[in-house]
Amino acid sequence: MKSTNTPEYKAIIDKMVVARKAKGLSQATVAQALGKHQSYIAKIEIGERRIDIIELMEIARLIDLKLEDFQK
Numbered sequence: 001m002k003s004t005n006t007p008e009y010k011a012i013i014d015k016m017v018v019a020r021k022a023k024g025l026s027q028a029t030v031a032q033a034l035g036k037h038q039s040y041i042a043k044i045e046i047g048e049r050r051i052d053i054i055e056l057m058e059i060a061r062l063i064d065l066k067l068e069d070f071q072k
Helices: 007-022 027-034 038-045 053-062
Strands: none
Touching: 007 038, 007 053, 027 038, 027 053, 038 053
16 A cells, blocks of 8 residues: 555645645646646645655645644
8 A cells, every 4th residue: 555545644635735725826836836847736636646755845835834734
């Protein structure tokens, strides 16, 4: 089983998606700010691409979250 299929990983990504949408940001806007393609964010959000801690920190900064916000 890939780690993207665990409940803990899904909870992190769900929190990221909710925060991105609450801030009114599209996948394309976040990706552009990171110098990536929109598909980069889409693949993370659907669990096709695993996010590492540095990527999570960069995305969290853009959507006004702290790493502590991802804890249960």
